Amino acid sequence: MRLYVTGGTGLVGSNIIRLARRRNDIEIIAAQYGPPPEWDVDYELDPLDMADTSAVRESILKYQPDAVIHCAANLNHAYMQENRAAAWQMTVQGNLAFAQTCAEVGARYVFVSSDWVFDGQQPLVDEDSPPFPVNFYGFMKTVCERDIMGVAGLSYGIGRLAGIYGLNYSNPSLLRKQNDVGFDLGNYVVDQLSRGLIAEIWTGPKVNEVAHPTLASDGAEMLLRLAEHDENGIFHCWGSEAISRLQLAFHFADVFGVDRTLIVPVPTDPVVLDRYRHIRIPFRIVTSNEKTCAALGRKTLNVSDGMRELKAQWDAFHGLV
Numbered sequence: 001m002r003l004y005v006t007g008g009t010g011l012v013g014s015n016i017i018r019l020a021r022r023r024n025d026i027e028i029i030a031a032q033y034g035p036p037p038e039w040d041v042d043y044e045l046d047p048l049d050m051a052d053t054s055a056v057r058e059s060i061l062k063y064q065p066d067a068v069i070h071c072a073a074n075l076n077h078a079y080m081q082e083n084r085a086a087a088w089q090m091t092v093q094g095n096l097a098f099a100q101t102c103a104e105v106g107a108r109y110v111f112v113s114s115d116w117v118f119d120g121q122q123p124l125v126d127e128d129s130p131p132f133p134v135n136f137y138g139f140m141k142t143v144c145e146r147d148i149m150g151v152a153g154l155s156y157g158i159g160r161l162a163g164i165y166g167l168n169y170s171n172p173s174l175l176r177k178q179n180d181v182g183f184d185l186g187n188y189v190v191d192q193l194s195r196g197l198i199a200e201i202w203t204g205p206k207v208n209e210v211a212h213p214t215l216a217s218d219g220a221e222m223l224l225r226l227a228e229h230d231e232n233g234i235f236h237c238w239g240s241e242a243i244s245r246l247q248l249a250f251h252f253a254d255v256f257g258v259d260r261t262l263i264v265p266v267p268t269d270p271v272v273l274d275r276y277r278h279i280r281i282p283f284r285i286v287t288s289n290e291k292t293c294a295a296l297g298r299k300t301l302n303v304s305d306g307m308r309e310l311k312a313q314w315d316a317f318h319g320l321v
């Protein structure tokens, strides 16, 4: 399979490339926007800004892939809120260009979407539940999903992810260590605690309190399966268990053997509250992904298994085993 991946230096994209590199039946082409990969590149790199829809089309026509996994995204919510036209161009128009060109060349198209297409107010949502986004990012992801469904003749899988944690294999220096309102708090917690510093877990209306944290390699495995699958539809590719941010922080502390008593729930930083004053955050997203697991023939990890796997990956990556 000739596989074209976007966002290859991102948390998810790097894990997809890592898995694909282990398979000798996959040829990889990675679109390249930001800093170059820090690992040795033994696959094709193609410079691309997804906001440039002509360039998107040209790139897909040039490589004629069998499948495209479109992971690239800008996840800066304050930027998106303030620069809506630019965000729309790269997210919505970029996605449409990928989808239409995939239909043109007969490539399978996997679009990486988000649990933030939901508002977090329903007790349980599944693959068939109506989306109800509450912010611009979630709205754009929802529009992308609907646009894909409207492209005639397209073979597609919409793979939704949630709360990604794990190693960025291609660019370890890009691993986020700052505090956040979402679920990307593992590196922050471990970094703070291993230095004997308090890790503040923000609470209140601007945080995504409960979600399905997903080990990047686990989500990547599901997306790769989706690329090799032939059913059209929406697939929930996230971890199997919902948990709160605070409980997740405790899991990180325990698995890395750092002092969990330094984890302190506090009201969200007023500066962050101000930055997000016009941006609503889904509060509690609890979902089922049974249909996805049945369709793709694979179950996703629960939190304990995901943590164990993360620690094993961490130790291997840092030469500790």
Ligand SMILES: NC(=O)c1ccc[n+]([C@@H]2O[C@H](COP(=O)([O-])OP(=O)(O)OC[C@H]3O[C@@H](n4cnc5c(N)ncnc54)[C@H](OP(=O)(O)O)[C@@H]3O)[C@@H](O)[C@H]2O)c1
Pocket (backbone or CB within 6 Å): 006, 007, 008, 009, 010, 011, 012, 013, 031, 032, 033, 034, 035, 048, 049, 050, 051, 070, 071, 072, 073, 074, 075, 090, 112, 113, 114, 115, 160, 161, 162, 163, 164, 165, 182, 183, 184
């Ligand atoms: N992180 C989460 O918790 C989470 C949760 C739900 C859904 N998701 C979805 O999962 C996907 C991957 O997220 P991630 O956490 O891996 O993101 P990430 O680490 O921020 O990586 C995103 C990558 O997108 C590429 N990119 C950014 N702007 C671009 C542009 N203008 N043109 C082309 N490429 C561009 C860059 O890769 P290159 O420089 O290599 O091109 C960048 O490294 C996204 O679609 C996101 O919406 C993530």
